[in-house]
Amino acid sequence: MLFSWSYFLEAFPKVLKGLPTTLGLTVIAAVFSLLLGTVLALLNYYKVPVAVQILKVWSSFIRGTPNVTQIFFFYYGLARISTLVLNMSPVVATGVVMSLSMSAFMAESIRGALMSVDEGQREAALSLGMTNFQLTTRIVIPQAVRVALPTLFNDMINLFKMSSLAFTIGIRDVMGNARIESAASFRFFETYAIVMIIYWIFSLLMGMVQKRLEEKSNAIYSSSTVTKDNKGLLNKKLQKEKN
Amino acid sequence: MVDVKNLSKTFDGTTEVLKEINLHVDKHDVVAILGPSGTGKSTLLRCLNYLCEPTTGVIRVGDVTVDAQNHTKQQVRDLRKQSAMVFQGYNLFKNKTALGNVMEALITVQGKGREEAEDIAIAQLKKVGMLDRKDFYPAKMSGGQQQRVAIARALAVNPNVLLFDEPTSALDPELVGEVLNTIRQLAEEQTSTMILVTHEIHFARNVANRIIFMEGGYIAADGTPQEIIDDPENPRLRQFLNLVGK
Ligand SMILES: Nc1ncnc2c1ncn2[C@@H]1O[C@H](COP(=O)(O)OP(=O)(O)OP(=O)(O)O)[C@@H](O)[C@H]1O
Numbered sequence A: 001m002l003f004s005w006s007y008f009l010e011a012f013p014k015v016l017k018g019l020p021t022t023l024g025l026t027v028i029a030a031v032f033s034l035l036l037g038t039v040l041a042l043l044n045y046y047k048v049p050v051a052v053q054i055l056k057v058w059s060s061f062i063r064g065t066p067n068v069t070q071i072f073f074f075y076y077g078l079a080r081i082s083t084l085v086l087n088m089s090p091v092v093a094t095g096v097v098m099s100l101s102m103s104a105f106m107a108e109s110i111r112g113a114l115m116s117v118d119e120g121q122r123e124a125a126l127s128l129g130m131t132n133f134q135l136t137t138r139i140v141i142p143q144a145v146r147v148a149l150p151t152l153f154n155d156m157i158n159l160f161k162m163s164s165l166a167f168t169i170g171i172r173d174v175m176g177n178a179r180i181e182s183a184a185s186f187r188f189f190e191t192y193a194i195v196m197i198i199y200w201i202f203s204l205l206m207g208m209v210q211k212r213l214e215e216k217s218n219a220i221y222s223s224s225t226v227t228k229d230n231k232g233l234l235n236k237k238l239q240k241e242k243n
Numbered sequence B: 001m002v003d004v005k006n007l008s009k010t011f012d013g014t015t016e017v018l019k020e021i022n023l024h025v026d027k028h029d030v031v032a033i034l035g036p037s038g039t040g041k042s043t044l045l046r047c048l049n050y051l052c053e054p055t056t057g058v059i060r061v062g063d064v065t066v067d068a069q070n071h072t073k074q075q076v077r078d079l080r081k082q083s084a085m086v087f088q089g090y091n092l093f094k095n096k097t098a099l100g101n102v103m104e105a106l107i108t109v110q111g112k113g114r115e116e117a118e119d120i121a122i123a124q125l126k127k128v129g130m131l132d133r134k135d136f137y138p139a140k141m142s143g144g145q146q147q148r149v150a151i152a153r154a155l156a157v158n159p160n161v162l163l164f165d166e167p168t169s170a171l172d173p174e175l176v177g178e179v180l181n182t183i184r185q186l187a188e189e190q191t192s193t194m195i196l197v198t199h200e201i202h203f204a205r206n207v208a209n210r211i212i213f214m215e216g217g218y219i220a221a222d223g224t225p226q227e228i229i230d231d232p233e234n235p236r237l238r239q240f241l242n243l244v245g246k
């Protein structure tokens, strides 16, 4: 038979064993790329002189080179000149490359989101005597988060998929396990079907979370919800006025 | 209440938009600034709270004085606390409700507690007739409603001077009235000093006790509404009034 269900079911758990590695890489890279991306974006937003140029070059470099070459260049290339990289485990190296790579995309998303908060609101805050810090933390960032959320979530789905490159330097993630299994059994069709299904399901799940988050954050700004304690306070005040 | 000495503003080192402006505004004065487009009305107003940094000159608002050529960030912030501005585009904080908008500076700038800030905010929203919309976000309010909330936000900080920069010119015609009425009511109370840039000549005539006509970066005429609008001497002023159809 062309497609063996029994092999499919037998291999599924073996391939799935790589999932914690795949997800671990994704989560860690998401955290670090978000942090680095935020710093880069803020430096850019406040027009810190050198940072603006650095982000530009960094961004074009990352976007203009394939992820596989980035991993090879880092793990095999830089190992020649840096003992730090030489002593790195493949997992850490992949995590570092994924973080660095995605940070460029996230920085752009975040920068765009920060810019989307109009000058008028900034002027209003400053005219009232608010500090730049208050303006940034209380007005700009809350609005920017909402704008950036969908793009950042896409970036995370991309990270998840990018993690499949880890197999190229010998990591036993989902993809790595599939390579090993299929090399032994020659059942490529079944094995890679398993891989596709696993990635697809998780991308779908992340997409669903993304949608929920988006709906939630949209609802916050555009509806006229009366929060419980606000209502309580108002009632108390109306009461006071009556007395 | 406001003292401006030798105020000049040059953009990009070449275009001189304000030319040695001198201006004194008394407490409780309601001053309307009129003039053709591009003559520096907004720039003058924005210099009063340093949203626009003057090139030279000394500005005093309330009891804070700032010299364009020698000042600190702290002085600028102190100056800003003396006044509050109502903008043409409302400029409400989009991530805050009407109530949140009015409370914001009370908490962050004046360091008031939430309860007290909310008391003040509710009183101000009531004053502008927006209490029933207090939990609405700006996206869910009409332009006129947003502008009235913006006025409440400005009033809440209890400023020495209220600055209005064409507060109705972004509004649909049918919404202008509600905002003008709110401002008129404030002017009639005679509790705050107000400086407003407007193109509404009739409104200025009725509400202000002093009118300034700006032209090419200068104050070209300055006097009572009668002197400026009913009986203009300056030929440019007369031309302007004819043009806008007094
Ligand atoms: N940030 C800026 N950079 C350069 N030039 C500016 C800037 N802001 C204003 N100007 C110029 O300064 C001049 C005065 O502008 P201002 O906005 O003060 O005019 P205005 O009297 O308020 O006009 P309007 O009635 O159209 O609002 C204009 O010629 C304008 O082009």
Ligand SMILES: [Mg+2]
Pocket (backbone or CB within 6 Å): B041, B042, B043, B166
């Ligand atoms: Mg203007």
